Amino acid sequence: MVDGVVIHEEDASKLQGVFTRFLDDSGARAVLLIERSGQLLASGGPAGALDTVSIAALAAGAFSSTGAMAKLVGESEFSVMFHQGEKKSLHVSTVGQHAILLALFDEGTTVGMVRLFAKDAARSLDAVLAASRARPRRVGALANPLAADEAGLDVAG
Amino acid sequence: MSIINYGAKEISFKVVYYGPGVAGKTANLQHVHRLLPDGSKGRMISLATGDDRTIFFDFLPVAAVAVRGLATKFQLYTVPGQVQYNMTRKLVLRGVDGVIFVADSQWDRLRDNLESLRSLEENLREYQYELDTLPWVLQYNKRDLPNVAPVDYLEFMLNRRGRRVPSFEAVAPDGAGVFETLNTVSRMILLSEFGPEQGGAA
Numbered sequence: 077m078v079d080g081v082v083i084h085e086e087d088a089s090k091l092q093g094v095f096t097r098f099l100d101d102s103g104a105r106a107v108l109l110i111e112r113s114g115q116l117l118a119s120g121g122p123a124g125a126l127d128t129v130s131i132a133a134l135a136a137g138a139f140s141s142t143g144a145m146a147k148l149v150g151e152s153e154f155s156v157m158f159h160q161g162e163k164k165s166l167h168v169s170t171v172g173q174h175a176i177l178l179a180l181f182d183e184g185t186t187v188g189m190v191r192l193f194a195k196d197a198a199r200s201l202d203a204v205l206a207a208s209r210a211r212p213r214r215v216g217a218l219a220n221p222l223a224a225d226e227a228g229l230d231v232a233g
Numbered sequence: 234m235s236i237i238n239y240g241a242k243e244i245s246f247k248v249v250y251y252g253p254g255v256a257g258k259t260a261n262l263q264h265v266h267r268l269l270p271d272g273s274k275g276r277m278i279s280l281a282t283g284d285d286r287t288i289f290f291d292f293l294p295v296a297a298v299a300v301r302g303l304a305t306k307f308q309l310y311t312v313p314g315q316v317q318y319n320m321t322r323k324l325v326l327r328g329v330d331g332v333i334f335v336a337d338s339q340w341d342r343l344r345d346n347l348e349s350l351r352s353l354e355e356n357l358r359e360y361q362y363e364l365d366t367l368p369w370v371l372q373y374n375k376r377d378l379p380n381v382a383p384v385d386y387l388e389f390m391l392n393r394r395g396r397r398v399p400s401f402e403a404v405a406p407d408g409a410g411v412f413e414t415l416n417t418v419s420r421m422i423l424l425s426e427f428g429p430e431q432g433g434a435a
Binding site: 080081082083084085087088089111112113114115117118127129130133134137140141144213214215216217218221222223224226227 | 234235236237238239240241245247275276278280289290292294300301302303308310320321324325327328329330420423424426427428429
């Protein structure tokens with residue numbers, strides 16, 4: 077089975093550092109780092125006002141279906157996806173093999189600027205994720221195995 | 234694929250409802266969405282055709298009880314059941330942590346259940362997952378209908394692998410069996426991920 081992603085506290089602050097630089101340089105409003113399975117890894121900018129969990133799932137779905145289309149026309153993947161709105165637009169691009177970066181921007185900048193700086197950001201983010209992958213998964217609260225009764229959770233609440 | 238975020242004190246998992254068309258996968262999600270209080274669920278998204286058939290997936294994020302101080306979240310997805318949508322089914326399985334196979338209990342759907350289970354196995358292999366090591370459970374849905382096969386028969390047809398998995402009878406639109414199924418697979422996922430036997434489900 078493929079190993080999951082672990083984001084340690086030091087990785088979380090490094091990701092935030094990359095986000096801040098990206099938002100400053102590109103003029104984008106908000107940014108989401110999304111695992112390709114659809115789960116949100118981190119977000120930057122005033123993303124709190126957005127339904128980031130839903131956006132992450134939908135963006136990953138759209139990106140994966142775009143990837144399937146790429147294969148049908150003989151490409152290994154399309155590395156960028158762009159949705160243009162009247163006021164707000166989305167730019168989605170690859171971050172290594174496992175993640176995608178979604179940038180939300182408006183008329184305060186251009187898709188060219190976002191694309192340019194998204195490439196730089198992707199390299200930095202991929203390096204943070206790679207370092208994170210090399211660290212142990214089970215530390216701190218999860219260092220000791222879970223007993224059966226500890227896993228007796230009910231989502232029914 | 235589990236995401237452990239020590240910074241945000243959060244663990245999150247992906248659960249996929251799989252099964253033949255019109256077996257009740259979306260009905261399971263709708264019931265979970267109806268019953269959970271607002272604080273424990275996010276928005277439910279359905280990417281469906283005009284006649285309510287799922288075309289890509291349904292999605293519902295839910296929050297569970299915290300484990301050792303880490304908030305535990307499950308992202309629930311369904312796949313489209315219709316045979317022709319196999320490519321989208323495969324996409325939804327990416328990074329899955331656990332599967333709920335929703336079988337249609339009616340006699341005339343037995344072949345569809347078997348074919349769907351076979352396609353699940355094939356699609357998982359594309360991601361190097363094996364059904365025998367992945368946490369999964371069976372749900373025999375539509376038990377309220379008159380023409381259903383006995384559970385023993387369904388067990389014989391669908392739950393016959395080396396490792397028998399937990400199975401549940403359900404009537405998804407009424408909610409019968411829905412939370413039992415979900416809670417069991419979420420427990421199996423947590424133990425598989427963090428229990429004493431790494432990689433092996435309960």
